[in-house]
Amino acid sequence: MNVRQKYLRVTHLLFIVLIAVQFLPDKVKTDTHISYIIWFFSAVEVLALTVSWFIKKKASLDLFLDIVGTIYGLFILWTLLTAKFDVLKASLFPPPGKVFYQFIEDYDKILINVKSSLGIILEGYLLAAVVSIPLGLFLGWTARLGNAATYVSKFLSSIPPIVYIPYGIALLPTFRSVSVFVIFLAAFWPILAGTMSGVLNAEQRVIDSARVLNVKKITMMFSVILPSALPQIFLGCNQGLTVAFILLTSAEMIGASDGLGYYVKQYSDFGDYTRTIVGIFVIGIVVVFISFLFNRLQRYLLRWKK
Amino acid sequence: MSKIEVQNITVDYEERNKSFTALKDVYFSVEAGEFVSVIGSSGCGKSTLLSLLEGINSPTAGTILIDGEPINGTGLERGVVFQHYSLFPWMTARKNVAFGIKQAKKELSQAERLELADKFLDKVGLSEFKDKYPSQLSGGMQQRVAIARALAMDTEILLMDEPFGAIDAKNRAILQELLLDLWEGDGSEPKKTVIFVTHDIDEAIFLSDRIIMMSANPGHVYKEIEVPFDRPRDRVQLIQSEEYISFRNELIELFYGEIDNEIYDDDYDDDEYEEEVYAE
Numbered sequence: 001m002n003v004r005q006k007y008l009r010v011t012h013l014l015f016i017v018l019i020a021v022q023f024l025p026d027k028v029k030t031d032t033h034i035s036y037i038i039w040f041f042s043a044v045e046v047l048a049l050t051v052s053w054f055i056k057k058k059a060s061l062d063l064f065l066d067i068v069g070t071i072y073g074l075f076i077l078w079t080l081l082t083a084k085f086d087v088l089k090a091s092l093f094p095p096p097g098k099v100f101y102q103f104i105e106d107y108d109k110i111l112i113n114v115k116s117s118l119g120i121i122l123e124g125y126l127l128a129a130v131v132s133i134p135l136g137l138f139l140g141w142t143a144r145l146g147n148a149a150t151y152v153s154k155f156l157s158s159i160p161p162i163v164y165i166p167y168g169i170a171l172l173p174t175f176r177s178v179s180v181f182v183i184f185l186a187a188f189w190p191i192l193a194g195t196m197s198g199v200l201n202a203e204q205r206v207i208d209s210a211r212v213l214n215v216k217k218i219t220m221m222f223s224v225i226l227p228s229a230l231p232q233i234f235l236g237c238n239q240g241l242t243v244a245f246i247l248l249t250s251a252e253m254i255g256a257s258d259g260l261g262y263y264v265k266q267y268s269d270f271g272d273y274t275r276t277i278v279g280i281f282v283i284g285i286v287v288v289f290i291s292f293l294f295n296r297l298q299r300y301l302l303r304w305k306k
Numbered sequence: 307m308s309k310i311e312v313q314n315i316t317v318d319y320e321e322r323n324k325s326f327t328a329l330k331d332v333y334f335s336v337e338a339g340e341f342v343s344v345i346g347s348s349g350c351g352k353s354t355l356l357s358l359l360e361g362i363n364s365p366t367a368g369t370i371l372i373d374g375e376p377i378n379g380t381g382l383e384r385g386v387v388f389q390h391y392s393l394f395p396w397m398t399a400r401k402n403v404a405f406g407i408k409q410a411k412k413e414l415s416q417a418e419r420l421e422l423a424d425k426f427l428d429k430v431g432l433s434e435f436k437d438k439y440p441s442q443l444s445g446g447m448q449q450r451v452a453i454a455r456a457l458a459m460d461t462e463i464l465l466m467d468e469p470f471g472a473i474d475a476k477n478r479a480i481l482q483e484l485l486l487d488l489w490e491g492d493g494s495e496p497k498k499t500v501i502f503v504t505h506d507i508d509e510a511i512f513l514s515d516r517i518i519m520m521s522a523n524p525g526h527v528y529k530e531i532e533v534p535f536d537r538p539r540d541r542v543q544l545i546q547s548e549e550y551i552s553f554r555n556e557l558i559e560l561f562y563g564e565i566d567n568e569i570y571d572d573d574y575d576d577d578e579y580e581e582e583v584y585a586e
Contacts, residue, residue, distance in 0.1 A: 205391035
């Protein structure tokens with residue numbers, strides 16, 4: 001790609017439009033904080049230009065710029081519909097600058113909530129993985145030899161884990177421990193089921209190859225069965241992660257005193273929709289970021305697959 | 307005493323409440339350092355026979371002796387190369403070989419194992435590909451890695467189950483020559499005892515000292531034939547010689563003669579016959 005192909009893009013035109021739109025006269029009476037928009041998206045644009053320089057493949061660059069362009073487009077639309085033409089009701093739809101402003105204002109509070117939510121997710125999820133993967137390996141192996149374990153886990157995993165919340169509240173001392181418990185259950189079944197099906201579907205010929213090498217039982221389990229089940233373990237882990245986030249935010253809306261779900265619920269109860277939107281955005285960013293890290297890990301560990 | 311003695315092996319399977327005899331009274335022996343091919347149409351039980359030698363399955367009746375001792379399960383004196391999936395897809399070529407060495411030679415350090423793995427990958431001409439995963443290698447290259455691993459484990463016996471069955475003709479010829487080269491070695495070490503399962507008559511003649519022909523329903527040894535050609539063998543010279551042509555014709559006559567008998571056998575199951583013909 002030459003420089004023209006690289007930099008002569010609609011995305012950058014959209015950036016200019018986005019900035020220009022900010023200088024139109026405001027129609028709403030509240031402060032629209034356009035400087036926050038200008039600073040933030042200028043930073044995004046600088047980042048986009050820098051990243052473009054390093055992307056070699058045309059398809060990847062197209063994808064990347066399409067994503068950035070779509071974000072610009074949405075913010076142009078949002079700015080026009082709220083601050084500039086006041087089409088949407090101002091109390092329900094704050095202008096984008098205000099959301100950014102509120103985010104900066106509440107930054108410390110948000111960070112505490114993010115930490116609280118991530119702490120619970122991490123604890124419950126890791127606990128689930130540490131217990132369910134070895135258990136899945138063992139149960140999968142015995143089920144492979146013909147056993148009822150599969151059916152038992154099928155029954156238990158079909159119960160939606162959210163129904164354990166009230167019971168958990170009765171059983172456990174603090175809201176945090178209930179949350180961890182619910183996340184644990186939420187992630188436990190998909191990971192267990194994924195691990196078991198990975199073991200059950202492990203290629204017999206690969207196992208035979210290990211047998212003729214006279215491997216010890218423990219080597220068979222962790223150096224042969226585990227890696228061959230890994231693709232399906234990851235399927236289960238992905239599922240578990242999605243369910244964990246859904247459940248945690250729901251649980252936080254029900255009875256927490258901090259966390260991202262709490263943040264969103266509390267402010268929407270008070271009719272502060274700017275903060276509600278901030279909370280929703282933050283949740284989105286956190287989930288995207290976690291899935292990104294997770295995909296990276298998965299791609300690295302499954303790099304041997306075609 | 308022979309290196310391997312297969313004594314009156316019978317294998318029965320239960321399938322849908324119907325008993326099926328895969329092997330019946332199979333009896334033969336293999337001397338130390340001998341290269342023996344087992345040949346037969348599919349369904350004759352040659353792969354079942356090999357799985358017994360590998361120790362993956364056990365016979366319903368009869369015993370297999372190695373150095374006079376009955377075998378019990380898998381063992382490190384036997385190296386195996388399968389047609390598919392000999393390698394672990396999550397390990398690089400080098401790690402695959404090193405993993406085999408680790409099982410066979412526990413006294414070696416990790417560095418020594420990797421060094422030995424590199425040496426054997428070099429022998430099969432794959433030095434450049436040692437850090438590739440099996441999915442990044444061609445079928446022929448994968449089999450080279452599997453052979454490198456079996457040889458690096460330095461087992462006395464090598465069991466090969468149609469190792470070149472899925473390889474194209476040209477690469478198959480190259481692999482056969484590579485295998486013979488490695489098996490013959492430089493004379494400094496005793497030759498390995500090889501049992502090589504195939505359904506390719508030319509492959510069996512080119513490689514072996516002796517050919518064991520099997521036939522189906524139930525699987526049994528039908529004929530044992532010494533291969534009368536000196537080593538080292540030159541493929542081009544060999545296949546052009548009168549002796550080769552007449553020997554090959556003789557084998558084909560035996561081979562297809564037996565298949566004809568199978569077809570006209572009254573007990574013969576029609577469905578299975580079709581499967582056999584189309585599978586080959």
